[in-house]
Amino acid sequence: MLSNDAEARLKEFNDTAFPKEMITITDRVRIAVGWGHSNCIIVEGDTSLILIDTLDSDARAARLKDELSRLTDKPVKTIIFTHGHPDHRGGCGAFRDTVEEIIAFAPKKAVLKGTERINPILNKRTFRQFGYGLSDEELITQGLGIREGHAIGDGVYSFLPPTTLYTEDSVKRTIDGVAFEMVSAVGETDDQIFLWLPEEQIMCCGDNYYGCWPNLYAIRGGQYRDIAAWVDSLEHIMSYPAEALLPGHMLPVLGHDRITEVLGNFKEAIRCILDETLACISQGLSQDETAARVVLPETYRCLPYLQEYYGTVQWSVRAIYQGYVGWFDGNPSNLNRTAPEKYSRNLIKLAGGEQAISAAVKTALEESEFQWASELCDLLLGAGETVSEEGKTNARHWKAESLRQLARLETSANGRHYYLSCAKELEKE
Template sequence: MLIENGGQTLRDFTEKNYKETVSEVTKGVWFVSGFGHSNAVFVEGAAGVILIDTLDTLERGQRLSEIIEKNTGKKVKTILYTHGHPDHRGGAGAFQESAEEIIAFEPVTAVLEKTELLQDIQNLRGKRQFGYSLTDEEAISQGIGPREGVVYGEHRAFVPPTRVCQQERIVREIDGVQVEMVRLPGEAEEQIMIWFPEKEVLCCGDNYFGCFPNLYAIRGGQYRNLATWIHSLDVLMSYPAEYLLPGHTALISGNEKIREVLGNFKNSIDYILTKTLEGMNAGKSPEELASEIRLPGEYANLPYLAEHYGCVEWTVREIYSAYLGWFDGNPTNLHPLAPKAHSEKMLDLIGGKTKTFEAAKKALKEKEYQWCLELCDLLLAAEPDSKVLQLKAAALEKTAEYETSANGRHYYMECAKELLRANGDIQG
């Protein structure tokens, strides 16, 4: 979301939420937050420790290991991965020698075949989304947590699971502790919840965290089925939990509060999905819907639904694509002109490149940054130009300060740096 002082709201959110915290939420259960991009939970068993997620790097996992031994005097014997994202399992190498069992679940829907052919572009877009080349001051945070350790030269140390489950639900006793694991697709297809009935503790992974979720990740990926995610939240609310421990952001205490927060989280997703589908059925385009649909105040004003990670606009476009595909219904767009031909014709119509460049400079001066970016793209589609690259980079940097989402902020700033490097190559 672009708002006045968007960058400052992200700074305020970061400073308030990401202090290093180790808390024993109930006897034998600890919640670790602020030590990595994600959280970790550990539960003391009879002979060892059950660890839910491992932080994002080996170095951070080693620090987590010290925290666990300090509080329990025991080693990690069992690791449960809530899902397969690297920020939740990158520290597993720190526990490799002691862990006897590592449990994960199989995805509900397999990754599209030949996805590996997209590795280069997804890595590039992932780097932009997470702001890997930015300084701490530029990046601020990653929205749902402190920056990943790889930014500081740390290393991922993923250890494959010893058991990959195909079941929907598993109930076990692990080292004297009753554990229930349930497959709940949401942000990830292999996402699970972990319920400790004797402790009244529910670990929900990334199906809930305290800001607006990545219902669509701008780095790219398969559709995250929002209807399924809504059902998963219903399942979470059906448990009599007194402590909800998410994979990112702060824990929630008290069953009434948990049900209230999860209910609002679920209803906000349902609202966006329903309004988008209704608008699509009325014949509106994805861009029309993205400009119109906003969370109503009853949800938008809740601190745990602030757009510091995902974004409503991006979600609307993704829903449209998932349900109706790329075509917006306008026959003009069935066979559009090639970008270069379109830009050349538009530039002629406007009055030439010089006039368009002056209009772009004026837009930057008058803080019409999006219009500046669109005019720059029109010019760059016709031919690369050093002055236009510099102008677009400036507009991207300015836009970043309006962006409340860490992902969006990083993407603007990373692309600005790339354009300045490209400009140096042209000049060189």
């Protein structure tokens, strides 16, 4: 979402959303917030510690391990992953000397065959989304937590493979005297689970809830995240009488009434976007028309835990649209679109040539129409030999400036990073 106060809002969010704390929830359960990009939940068993996720790097997990040794002499013998994202598993290797079992759930839907063939571009887009090439000043915040360790020289990913991989929908176990119910909960990932500790009345929800608008779609790319299933998972989580909700990122939510309020609003806001998007599709609206029409009702838009600091509503709408009906919007003109280079050449010719487009870009920049300026630059950059080398050089410079200005207006950390990363790439060409 673009907003004139985006940078100030992101700075405030970064300063308050994930302070470094070791928070005691009950005599048995603590949560380490701000020790890494993600949280680590520590459960004390009769003779050992059970970790739910392990932070994002070996160095950070080693510091956590040292802290735990000051609290208890019980070793870490069990690790449970809420899902497979590397920022939740990257510190696992720090516990290799004592861990005896590592538990995970298999994805409910397999990754598309051949995905490994596009990993280079997915990795490039991931680099942009998370701002790995940006300075701390440029980045402001990585969104869900402090910057990942591997991005700033604070350790590396250190993975250990699961020793127990469940395919069931739900598993109940007692681990070192602590009762757990582990439940498959498709949402941000297809291997996502939540963990219910009945004796403690604690719900560990992984990344299906955190305190801002979620990545219903990640701009780095990936398979469609089933939003309807995500809503169902949130309803399932809410069916438990939790007194503490411990998310995979940011601060816990405490008290049953508060959990019901927060999760209820979070769930209904997502359901609202899904329902409104499907309504627009059923009316025959295009993806662009739908993305422009669907907005969060004010009831949800003002809530602090639904601000667009990570994902955005518009990206969510576009993902839902494509997830349900694919790329074709029903307009026959789009069945066989003019090839991009020819399209750019034709529009430049129609507008009066390269100089006319260049003048329009300058005007757009002067009038703070940064999105329009960027789109006009794309015409110049996409028209092949029709545009002079000087014109393309100017267009790269203007587009980089447009992206930097858009970054200043973007409330989503991911969007900000993508704008700035691409601006840097253009300046190097």
